[in-house]
Amino acid sequence: MHPALSVIIFTVLSGAGYGLFSLVTLLHLSGRYPASGQTELVTQLGLALALITLGLFSSTLHLHNPKNAWRAVMRVRTSWLSREAVCALSFYPFALIYLWQVLQVGVEAGPLMVLVGGIALSLALLTVFTTGMIYASLKTIRQWHTALTPANYLLLGLALGATALVAVHAGFGGRSEGLVLLALGLLLLAGVMKGLYYLWIREVSGPSLNTATGFTQARVRLLDQGHTAGTFLTREFGFDPGAGRIRRVRLGVFGFGFVLPLLLMGMVLGGGSSLWLAPALMSALAGIGLERWLFFAEARHGVMLYHGLQRT
Amino acid sequence: MRLGLVIDLDTCVGCHACAVACKQWNTSGTTGPLTDESPYGAAPTGVWFNRVRHYEVGDYPHTKTVNMPLSCMHCDDAACVTVCPTGASYKRREDGIVLVDQDKCMGCNLCAWACPYGARELDPQDGVMKKCTLCIDRIYDGALAPEDRQPACVITCPAHARHFGDFDDPDSAVSRLSRERGGRKLMPELGYEPTNTYLPPRSAPTVPTADVRRGSLMSNVKDWVNKAIAR
Ligand code: SF4
Ligand code: SF4
Numbered sequence: 001m002h003p004a005l006s007v008i009i010f011t012v013l014s015g016a017g018y019g020l021f022s023l024v025t026l027l028h029l030s031g032r033y034p035a036s037g038q039t040e041l042v043t044q045l046g047l048a049l050a051l052i053t054l055g056l057f058s059s060t061l062h063l064h065n066p067k068n069a070w071r072a073v074m075r076v077r078t079s080w081l082s083r084e085a086v087c088a089l090s091f092y093p094f095a096l097i098y099l100w101q102v103l104q105v106g107v108e109a110g111p112l113m114v115l116v117g118g119i120a121l122s123l124a125l126l127t128v129f130t131t132g133m134i135y136a137s138l139k140t141i142r143q144w145h146t147a148l149t150p151a152n153y154l155l156l157g158l159a160l161g162a163t164a165l166v167a168v169h170a171g172f173g174g175r176s177e178g179l180v181l182l183a184l185g186l187l188l189l190a191g192v193m194k195g196l197y198y199l200w201i202r203e204v205s206g207p208s209l210n211t212a213t214g215f216t217q218a219r220v221r222l223l224d225q226g227h228t229a230g231t232f233l234t235r236e237f238g239f240d241p242g243a244g245r246i247r248r249v250r251l252g253v254f255g256f257g258f259v260l261p262l263l264l265m266g267m268v269l270g271g272g273s274s275l276w277l278a279p280a281l282m283s284a285l286a287g288i289g290l291e292r293w294l295f296f297a298e299a300r301h302g303v304m305l306y307h308g309l310q311r312t
Numbered sequence: 313m314r315l316g317l318v319i320d321l322d323t324c325v326g327c328h329a330c331a332v333a334c335k336q337w338n339t340s341g342t343t344g345p346l347t348d349e350s351p352y353g354a355a356p357t358g359v360w361f362n363r364v365r366h367y368e369v370g371d372y373p374h375t376k377t378v379n380m381p382l383s384c385m386h387c388d389d390a391a392c393v394t395v396c397p398t399g400a401s402y403k404r405r406e407d408g409i410v411l412v413d414q415d416k417c418m419g420c421n422l423c424a425w426a427c428p429y430g431a432r433e434l435d436p437q438d439g440v441m442k443k444c445t446l447c448i449d450r451i452y453d454g455a456l457a458p459e460d461r462q463p464a465c466v467i468t469c470p471a472h473a474r475h476f477g478d479f480d481d482p483d484s485a486v487s488r489l490s491r492e493r494g495g496r497k498l499m500p501e502l503g504y505e506p507t508n509t510y511l512p513p514r515s516a517p518t519v520p521t522a523d524v525r526r527g528s529l530m531s532n533v534k535d536w537v538n539k540a541i542a543r
Contacts, residue, residue: 001425064419064439071398071416081422082397139391139502140428207428207499213380214496214510215369223377224366226328229355231363232433236424302499303430306365306382 001141002239003296006061011131012160012285012292014055014088015153018124019161021048021095023182025121028102029109034169034176038106044168045099048161056088080137084130087123094120128157135295142206142312143299148197155190156288162186163261167281170274177269180277184265187284191258194291198250201298204311212305222308237301249294257287313407314479315446316386316507317466318486318495322514324473326366326379330465334362334383334444337464342449343414347437359433361444362465376513381474383465384431384444385498385506386410392423392432400441407478408507409448414440428499429506451476479507 024044027033033041060066072085094116101113109117132150139145162183169179210216230238241249264280300312338361339346348358362383369376386403390410393401400417403410412423412432417440424432424441432443447463450456460467466474477486486509489495495509527535 062420064421064434064436065417066419068398068400068416068418071400071418072420073397074399075397078394079397079422081395081420085397134395134422137395138426140426207501209367211499211501212428213367213369213378214498214512215367215378218370220367220369222365223368226331226364226366227357229357231357232359232424233430236421236434301425302428302502306380306430 001296001299001301002236003293004062006058008289008292008296010055010059010062011153012055012289013058014052015128015131015157016160016164016285016288017048017051017053017055018128019157019159020051020164021045021161022121022124023158023161023165024048025098025117025124027179028107029114029117029121031109032178033107034174034179036107036174037172038102040169040172040174041102041107042099043172044165045095045102047164047168049095049099051164052088052091080130080133084127084134087127087130091120091123091127094123125154128154140302141299142302143201144295145206146197146200148193148200152190152193152197155186155193156291159183159186159190160284160288163277163281163284166265167277170268170277175274180265180268184262184269187258187262187265191254191262194253194258206312207302207305209305209308209310212302221310222306225307233303234307237303238307239297240300241297246294246298249290249297253287253291253294255287256283257291258284260287313481314386314388314507315407315409315451315477316479316486316509317383317446317463318475318477318489318509318511319381320471320473320475320489320493320511321378321380322473322493322511323471324379324381324469325471326364326377327470328364329468329470330381330474331360331362331364333464333468335360337447337450338445341445341447343412343442343445345435345437346442347435349436359435359442361431361433361442363430378513380510381465382429382431383508384410384427384446385429385504385508386444386446388505388507389503391426391504395422395426397422409446410443411445411448412441412443414438414442417441428502428504446476479509 060069063069072082075082076086098117098120129150132153135144136149166179166183209220213220261280261284264276268274268276302312335346338344346359350356362381364379364381367378367380369378386408390403393403398416398418400413401423419434419439421434432441435442451461462476466476475486475489477484479487481487490509493511495511497506
């Protein structure tokens with residue numbers, strides 16, 4: 001699949017934003033946010049909303065007819081993209097009331113704050129889940145058609161959010177072993193899940209050129225695609241980075257996305273300066289950006305069978 | 313009704329006439345234009361609803377060239393419709409035709425991602441998705457002669473490899489053809505329940521030779537000698 005930059009930016013940034021928002025809200029409402037001042041809380045929530053909004057804005061860039069984007073809420077009953085749009089939109093009023101309450105009332109969580117915060121938190125997680133389901137629901141792409149896809153989206157969003165959370169906390173001079181441990185745990189879990197995903201997609205399954213053409217009892221090979229130059233299909237689905245590039249990018253995913261930030265967090269836990277959490281965030285963002293590129297780049301669409309692939 | 317096509321892989325000669333006729337009819341029809349980019353350049357590209365690809369089946373020397381036209385299968389369980397967030401893609405209850413309402417489409421490409429048959433192409437100029445309509449603006453046009461109320465690809469096919477009709481009617485030509493010739497669906501394992509059906513090539517009948525020539529006495533002796541003496 002062609003990796004569209006706007007979609008990569010959208011899923012990484014808004015995933016991180018929703019992760020950050022839900023973790024901050026959860027910690028705050030349950031009274032576990034360590035000694036948070038109002039400014040810090042507002043900064044965390046503001047950053048989360050900024051990331052989410054930037055991501056959603058980027059997502060509209062890949063629409064070829066954005067003037068009809070408002071119609072995306074029309075098919076909630078069947079379409080995961082529609083569900084994502086509805087979740088993402090209904091998140092805003094609750095999130096904004098929550099933020100406004102924190103600004104007005106302060107860090108003491110009242111009943112209204114718990115109510116709107118709780119709803120916003122659920123909608124944030126639901127949005128990330130629906131994003132994953134957009135891809136997981138496509139039977140045409142076996143690398144995506146698995147429950148591991150929404151699991152990856154959720155865990156990676158939470159892990160990035162947690163990394164951002166500890167970095168901002170450190171920026172305010174805070175130092176909390178518990179928070180860093182939480183971020184470390186989530187990042188580790190997300191990394192293991194991604195590793196499982198990479199193992200899972202090695203298993204070849206699904207249609208072949210034989211079932212695609214109906215000739216299941218003999219070898220089939222492409223003689224001619226019927227066109228001399230590219231088509232919409234080859235441009236959209238024909239991208240193939242090659243095994244070598246996939247291997248190298250995977251090293252980057254694990255190196256920048258998980259190993260380096262985990263080491264930096266370990267250093268902080270071992271008594272190092274909390275400022276190391278900023279480069280940890282940068283590294284995790286870069287690594288998970290690569291992860292998202294690869295998520296698209298190594299997915300092979302069934303229509304490529306008609307263009308000569310034997311298996312996807 | 314469940315309207316669709318039967319495509320005969322036995323007689324299809326791979327001439328692309330159906331694809332060209334489709335392009336011609338639809339680019340000036342209700343779904344048009346089917347935009348082309350650099351049509352006279354080095355790498356011409358554009359929107360087509362029907363594409364013909366060519367395959368080789370079997371291993372030498374038992375190979376066969378198979379030409380395979382592919383267009384929308386007007387699937388019973390059309391995931392392209394399920395995933396569409398705007399409601400632009402829809403399947404007509406009355407005849408099963410899958411259409412895109414271009415006034416509602418936001419050009420997100422998701423339906424093209426959901427289609428395993430490559431039947432949907434985005435028109436970059438208009439920013440909306442376009443696809444085969446089964447020539448809905450021909451088949452219901454009462455002003456046309458009855459034999460012309462068929463998709464352009466079917467009418468134009470010089471090999472009569474394309475047939476149009478109602479699969480819900482067991483006596484229609486398409487139902488009979490697919491029943492008698494063992495019609496196949498493509499990628500049935502995905503569960504899209506495509507309507508269009510492909511007829512496999514007939515196995516070539518063996519040409520009987522037994523009664524071709526009554527041998528003369530001379531040739532019979534020759535045959536006997538040839539058989540009897542190991543070379
Ligand atoms: S062939 Fe593709 S576009 Fe046509 S109905 Fe089936 S899934 Fe939809
Ligand atoms: S490209 Fe248009 S028709 Fe296709 S899913 Fe998106 S909005 Fe629906």
